[in-house]
Amino acid sequence: MTDKPSYLGLLNAIAVAESAAEDYFGAWAAVTPSPEVRQVLQTVALREGEHGKAFAKRICELGYETRPKDDPGAADRLAIAASTSISDREKFEKLGIGQQVQGDAPDVFDPMFGDKNIDIQTGALLGRYIAEERDSGRLLRSCYEQCAAADAGGNGQRGESNGDLAGRVAHIEDLLQQVLARLG
Numbered sequence: 001m002t003d004k005p006s007y008l009g010l011l012n013a014i015a016v017a018e019s020a021a022e023d024y025f026g027a028w029a030a031v032t033p034s035p036e037v038r039q040v041l042q043t044v045a046l047r048e049g050e051h052g053k054a055f056a057k058r059i060c061e062l063g064y065e066t067r068p069k070d071d072p073g074a075a076d077r078l079a080i081a082a083s084t085s086i087s088d089r090e091k092f093e094k095l096g097i098g099q100q101v102q103g104d105a106p107d108v109f110d111p112m113f114g115d116k117n118i119d120i121q122t123g124a125l126l127g128r129y130i131a132e133e134r135d136s137g138r139l140l141r142s143c144y145e146q147c148a149a150a151d152a153g154g155n156g157q158r159g160e161s162n163g164d165l166a167g168r169v170a171h172i173e174d175l176l177q178q179v180l181a182r183l184g
Ligand SMILES: [Fe+2]
Pocket: 017, 018, 021, 048, 133
């Protein structure tokens, strides 16, 4: 067997994280009341699952096995994703998904090609993975913005009805003043 590839740890981390992400995106897709949100979540869940398998396959082809890693937050994330009492917008916010990244925040994918020893087949897989992750990020950001806008629209409607109520109260006050003026 050849020397252990220097990028095996990276491949393992991706395989484990992507498989875990498939679980919670899938659980969320199963309970969302919105067909549009479900479409996005199912697309992302399938990509995550395929990434998990593709990287586990590559690790196997290189002569090694995927090693599970302890993830203390996994149960909490799954519980949030599978909840039927938390709204989609709140799930995005609680899970830290779909949020705009600060301009100067470090990009998690940029350093992945820093290892100059990556073989051609692994490099091709990694490139496709990064492009799909970036596309999933765009899909999720757009989906979150639509959920947030829908929630804000709901508040706006409540604002309008408050406005209607204020108008009716003002009208009643006018009528009352007219009655009082006649009585006076
Ligand atoms: Fe991912």
